[in-house]
Amino acid sequence: MAWNFAAGPARLPDVVLERSAEVLFRRGIDGASSVERPFTGPDFRRAMAETSQRLAGLLDLPPNYQVLFMAGGAMQQFALLPLNLAAAGQRVAYADSGYWSHRAMAEAGASVVALEVARYPGAAPRSAPPLGRWAVPSDCAYCHITPNETVDGIAYPGLPDCAAVPLVADCTSAFLTAPLAIENFGMVYASAQKNIGISGLTVVVICQDLLERSPPELPAVFSYRQQAASGSCVNTPPMAAILIAGMVFDWIADQGGLSAMAAASQVKAACLYATIDGSAGFYQAPVLPGSRSLVNVRFHLADPELTETFITEAEAAGLYHLRGHPRIGGLRASLYNAMPVAGVIALVDFMVDFARRRG
Numbered sequence: 001m002a003w004n005f006a007a008g009p010a011r012l013p014d015v016v017l018e019r020s021a022e023v024l025f026r027r028g029i030d031g032a033s034s035v036e037r038p039f040t041g042p043d044f045r046r047a048m049a050e051t052s053q054r055l056a057g058l059l060d061l062p063p064n065y066q067v068l069f070m071a072g073g074a075m076q077q078f079a080l081l082p083l084n085l086a087a088a089g090q091r092v093a094y095a096d097s098g099y100w101s102h103r104a105m106a107e108a109g110a111s112v113v114a115l116e117v118a119r120y121p122g123a124a125p126r127s128a129p130p131l132g133r134w135a136v137p138s139d140c141a142y143c144h145i146t147p148n149e150t151v152d153g154i155a156y157p158g159l160p161d162c163a164a165v166p167l168v169a170d171c172t173s174a175f176l177t178a179p180l181a182i183e184n185f186g187m188v189y190a191s192a193q194k195n196i197g198i199s200g201l202t203v204v205v206i207c208q209d210l211l212e213r214s215p216p217e218l219p220a221v222f223s224y225r226q227q228a229a230s231g232s233c234v235n236t237p238p239m240a241a242i243l244i245a246g247m248v249f250d251w252i253a254d255q256g257g258l259s260a261m262a263a264a265s266q267v268k269a270a271c272l273y274a275t276i277d278g279s280a281g282f283y284q285a286p287v288l289p290g291s292r293s294l295v296n297v298r299f300h301l302a303d304p305e306l307t308e309t310f311i312t313e314a315e316a317a318g319l320y321h322l323r324g325h326p327r328i329g330g331l332r333a334s335l336y337n338a339m340p341v342a343g344v345i346a347l348v349d350f351m352v353d354f355a356r357r358r359g
C-alpha cells in the first residue's frame, strides 16, 4: 500500500478516483463524454448547478452568498481581490502569517496600498499572529488572512476582530476540513487541488455586498460580478475539475459532512503530533502548540543529516511526498480529508521504528 502525503495536488478520495473515469470520460448516446459536450448545454449546466448546491449545503450557505467557480488558481485571486474589491489607490489590510499570506500581500500592491496589520511574533513564523482586536483602519476595503499556512504548518486558533472591515480569507489548504462560519467573512476562496478535487479550479464564496463592488470596466473573466451574473460561465469553465468537485462534495456529505471531516482531522493530527512530541526530541515540530495546522504537519529531525535517509526509507515503506517545502526544508505530512487514518498509522509506525533504529 502506498500513501501520498503531498501538500497539493493531493490525494483524492478513493471512490472519486475510481468513479471519475466513468463520470468524466464515458461517452453517451450523443457520442460525447461529459468533458466533450458544450459547457453551455443543459447537461453541464445542470451538473454545475448541482455542484454549487452541494457546496452550499455543506457550508450551510446563507442566501446572500454566492458560489463562483473560477479558473487560475488561488494565486490569481491574489491579483483579482484588490481589482474587484478595492478602489484604485484604496488601502487594503493583510496579515502576514507565513509564506502564502506574504505572497498574497505582495501581489496586492500594484493598484492599492497594502498595509500589514498583523504578523507572527518573532523572526520566523512559529505561531499565528496574536488574535483579538486588530488595528485595521476603517477605510480599508478588506482585511485578508490565510487561516491555514500550508508551507509553514500554521493555523489560526480563531478569527481576529477587524471591526467593520470585511474579512477575506485564503482558505485553500483547510477548506472543507471543518465547519466554516461563513457569516464572519465577506469572501473566502480556495483552489481545488487539496480538499476539493483537482487543479484548474478555484472556488470563491462571496457575499452579495462585496460582489457588487466589481468595477464595470474590469475584464469579464476577472470580474466577480460578471462571473456571478453568468453562472461562472463567462467563458469555458474548468469542466473536469468542476465535475470532480461535485463528486468530492457528495463524498464529504456521505461521510457525515464537515463535522465528520473535522473529527477525523483532529484524530489524524493528534496521532502524528503525539508521535513527534513523544519521540524524546528525535523528531521536532517547529510550530508552537495552539497554532499547529491539523492538515499540514511540519516536523524535522533533530539530526538534519538523517533527513534524506528518512525520506528514502519512508518511500521504501510506501510513504511518499514527505519532503518539506523547498523554502524551509525539513519534513511535512499533509493530512487532507482524503487521507484515511490508516495512512497516518502507517506513517507513525514507520516513524517510531525509524527513531528506534537511528536514535
Ligand SMILES: Cc1ncc(COP(=O)(O)O)c(C=O)c1O
Pocket: 008, 072, 073, 074, 075, 076, 100, 146, 148, 149, 150, 151, 170, 171, 172, 173, 191, 192
Ligand atoms: C494557502 C495557499 N494559498 C495559495 C496557494 C496557491 O495556489 P495555486 O497554485 O492554486 O495558485 C496555495 C498552494 O499551495 C496555498 O496553499
